[in-house]
Amino acid sequence: xxxxxxxxxxxxxxxxxxxxxxxxxxxxxxxxxxxxxxxxxxxxxxxxxxxxxxxxxxxxxxxxxxxxxxxxxxxxxxxxxxxxxxxxxxxxxxxxxxxxxxxxxxxxxxxxxxxxxxxxxxxxxxxxxxxxxxxxxxxxxxxxxxxxxxxxxxxxxxxxxxxxxxxxxxxxxxxxxxxxxxxxxxxxxxxxxxxxxxxxxxxxxxxxxxxxxxxxxxxxxxxxxxxxxxxxxxxxxxxxxxxxxxxxxxxxxxxxxxxxxxxxxxxxxxxxxxxxxxxxxxxxxxxxxxxxxxxxxxxxxxxxxxxxxxxxxxxxxxxxxxxxxxxxxxxxxxxxxxxxxxxxxxxxxxxxx
Numbered sequence: 001x002x003x004x005x006x007x008x009x010x011x012x013x014x015x016x017x018x019x020x021x022x023x024x025x026x027x028x029x030x031x032x033x034x035x036x037x038x039x040x041x042x043x044x045x046x047x048x049x050x051x052x053x054x055x056x057x058x059x060x061x062x063x064x065x066x067x068x069x070x071x072x073x074x075x076x077x078x079x080x081x082x083x084x085x086x087x088x089x090x091x092x093x094x095x096x097x098x099x100x101x102x103x104x105x106x107x108x109x110x111x112x113x114x115x116x117x118x119x120x121x122x123x124x125x126x127x128x129x130x131x132x133x134x135x136x137x138x139x140x141x142x143x144x145x146x147x148x149x150x151x152x153x154x155x156x157x158x159x160x161x162x163x164x165x166x167x168x169x170x171x172x173x174x175x176x177x178x179x180x181x182x183x184x185x186x187x188x189x190x191x192x193x194x195x196x197x198x199x200x201x202x203x204x205x206x207x208x209x210x211x212x213x214x215x216x217x218x219x220x221x222x223x224x225x226x227x228x229x230x231x232x233x234x235x236x237x238x239x240x241x242x243x244x245x246x247x248x249x250x251x252x253x254x255x256x257x258x259x260x261x262x263x264x265x266x267x268x269x270x271x272x273x274x275x276x277x278x279x280x281x282x283x284x285x286x287x288x289x290x291x292x293x294x295x296x297x298x299x300x301x302x303x304x305x306x307x308x309x310x311x312x313x314x315x316x317x318x319x320x321x322x323x324x325x326x327x328x329x330x331x332x333x334x335x336x337x338x339x340x341x342x343x344x345x346x347x348x349x350x351x352x353x
Contacts, residue, residue, distance in 0.1 A: 045071075045072060045073060045074035046072055046073050046074065046155060046301065046302060047073075047074045047076050047150055047152050047153075047154045047155070048067075048073050048074065048075055048076065048154065048155045048156070048157055048301060049075075049076055049077045049078075049079065049143055049146060049147070049154055049155075049156045049157070049179075050063075050064065050067055050075065050077070050078045050079070050157050050159075051078075051079045051081055051109070051143070051156060051157065051158040051159070051160065051162075051164050051165060052064065052078065052079070052080060052081060052092070052158075052159050052160055052294075053080070053081045053082040053083070053088075053159070053160025053161060053203075054080060054088050054091055054092060054119070054160075055083075055087070055088045055091055055117035055118060055119040055120065055260075056082065056083070056117060056118065056160070057260075057290070057293075057294075058118075058119070058256065058257050058260040058261075058290055059159075059290065059291065059292045059293045059294040059295065060159055060160065060294050061091075061095070061119070061253055061256045061257070061260075062253065062289070062292050062294065062295050062351075063159055063292075063294035063295050063297065063298050064078070064092070064095060065095075065099075065249050065250070065252075065253050065351055066295050066298045066299075066347065066350055066351060067157075067298050068096075068099050068101055068249065069249065069350045069351055069353060070298065070302065070350060072302045073301070073302070075101070075104050076104075076105075076146050076150070076154065077104070077105050077106075077107055077136075077139075077142055077143060077146050078092050078096070078104060078105070078106050078107065079106075079107040079108075079109045079139040079140075079142070079143055079164050080092060080106070080107070080108055080109045080139065081109045081110070081158075081160045081161060081162070081163060081164045082109075082112060082160055082161050082163065082206070082207075083111075083112055083113050083115060083117060084111065084112075084113055084114050084115050084116070084117060085108050085109040085110065085111045085112075085139070086108050086111060086128070087114075087116070087117060087120060087123075088117060089106050089107075089108045089128060089135065090123040090126045090127075090128055091119055091120075091122060091123040091126075091256070092106050093106050093123075093126065093128055093131040093133070093135065094122070094123045094126040094252075095252050095256075096131075096133065097131060097132065098248050098249070098251075098252045099248060099249050099252070100248070102131065102132040102133035103133060104133060105133055105134035105135070105136060105142065106131065106133065106134070106135050106136065106139075107135075107136040107138070107139025107140070107142035107143060108135070108136065108137055108138070108139045109139040109140065109163065109164040110139075110140060110163040110164055110167055112163065118259070118260045118263040118264060119256050119259050119260050119263070120259075120263075121259045121262075121263065122255055122256050122259040139164060140164055140167045140168050140171065141171075143156075143164060143168050143175075144168050144171060144172045144175055147168075147175040147178050147179045148172065148174065148175065148178065150178060153178055153179060153180060154178065154179045154180070155179070155180045155181075155182050155301050156179050156180065156181050156182065157182045157183075157297050157298060157301050158181065158182070158183045158184070158185075158214070158297075159183070159184040159203070159293070159294035159297050160184075160203055161202075161203050161204075161206040161207035161210065161211070162183075162203070162207050162210040162211050162213070162214050163207050163210050165181075165210060165213070165214045166207065166209065166210030166211075166213045166214065167210075169213050169214065169217055170213070173217070176217040176218050176219035177218070177219070179219055180219055180220045180221070180222070181214060181217070181219050181220070181221045181222070182221075182222045182223070182297055182300050182301045183203075183214070183221070183222070183223045183224075183297060184203060184223070184224050184229055184293050184294050184296065184297040185201060185203045185204050185211060185223050185225065185322065186201050186203075186204055186223055186225035186226070186314070186316075186322030186333075187199040187200070187201045187225050187226040187227070187230075187321070187322060188225045188226075188227050188312065188314070188322055188324065188333055188335065189227055189335065190225075190226055190227040190230065191226055191230075192226060192230055193230065194230065194231055198321065199226060200319055200320035200321050201225065201226055201320065201322070204316060204320045204321070204322060205319070205320025206320070208316060208317070208318055208319070208320045209318075211316045211320075212316045215314060215315075215316050215328075215329050215331065216329055220332075221329065221331045221332065222300050222301075222304075222331070222332040222333075222334075223297075223300075223314075223331055223332070223333055223334070224293075224296040224297050224300055224307075224333075224334045225322065225333060225334070225335075226293075227333070227334070227335050227336065228296055228307055228334040228335065228336065228337055229291075229292075229293040229294070229295075229296040229297070229334075230291060230293060231291075231337065231340060232291060232292045232293065232295060232296060232340070232343070232344070232347075233288065233289055233290070233291050233292060234288060234289040234292065234344060234347070234348065235287075235288040235289075236288075238344055238345070238348050239287070239288050239289055241348050241352050242254075242289075242348055242351050242352055243285075243286065245351070245352045247352070249351070250351060250352065253351075254285065257285055257289075258281060258285045261281045261284045261285055262277060262278075262281040265277055265280050265281060265284075292347070295347055296334065296343075299343070299346075299347075300334060304332075304334065305338075306337065306338050306339060306342055306343045306346070307334040307335075307336065307337055307338060307343075308334070308335055308336040308337070308338060309332055309333065309334055309335070310332075310333050310335045311330050311331070311332055311333075312324055312328075312330070312331060312333050312335075313325055313326050313327070313328035313329065313330050313331075314328045314329060314330075314331045314333070315327055315328030315329075
């Protein structure tokens with residue numbers, strides 16, 4: 001009987017071992033199948049191209065920081081617009097490297113000058129050749145290629161004048177078939193600072209012909225005019241949370257804000273001593289943000305929950321006004337805030353997470 005019990009025990013242990021091995025094999029096969037399925041499924045992230053006139057106003061840098069802090073996006077390319085676009089590309093590349101996002105290519109847009117910009121001091125010693133990622137000398141071509149080769153419709157987020165977009169549409173009109181346009185452009189019912197008098201908003205006025213091209217191209221268009229984006233500014237505790245965060249992105253953001261403020265003050269009063277210049281710069285940088293127009297375009301590329309949207313026929317005239325006109329293109333316009341305070345909280349939370 002003891003021999004039989006021994007045989008039964010050996011058989012039981014062997015059976016248990018085989019069952020365990022089969023269970024492990026099943027888990028491996030299931031994990032592999034799941035991984036293969038995940039790899040074959042398209043990403044749910046929103047593919048975007050960010051076209052920015054960074055270094056002219058500091059809000060572009062805030063928008064870039066928000067873009068990088070938003071996991072909803074798959075950033076395919078950043079292109080620089082207006083003025084000395086090669087110099088601006090240094091600021092973008094340095095910022096991306098600090099943020100650990102050198103997977104994002106940088107495209108040098110249509111160069112209009114070799115002049116300087118207000119944030120140049122921040123990246124003056126940075127060499128584009130040192131950027132670990134890709135630098136495209138022809139940013140317009142890179143934009144076209146990125147759109148045309150994409151399997152998913154790309155959102156082109158543009159937060160400055162539109163020479164790059166105008167040039168891209170001129171070279172390859174079909175980009176409008178595989179892209180959507182999200183812009184910070186115009187003044188529909190409110191002007192700067194919430195004025196009841198509409199403005200020829202800078203991004204439109206500075207390159208009206210290119211804006212006309214963009215606004216009449218056959219793609220879906222969403223904009224935040226001054227009616228909403230012109231009201232965003234961080235103050236008090238909300239601003240202090242970003243100012244004091246001291247993460248790599250917020251440090252780079254505040255360093256750029258300081259360079260931007262300092263250069264603006266220096267230009268407005270060349271007789272200021274260095275000590276007084278630094279004092280005034282500190283007062284501004286330590287207290288509040290400037291108007292953060294461009295951050296709203298980043299938000300609109302993923303959601304419109306916090307704004308009141310209207311579909312309006314918009315025509316861009318030669319003076320840079322965005323007129324409601326029955327002959328215009330029907331555009332989705334963010335015309336008012338449902339709760340601006342909630343958007344400010346959202347912005348702070350994203351930047352400081």
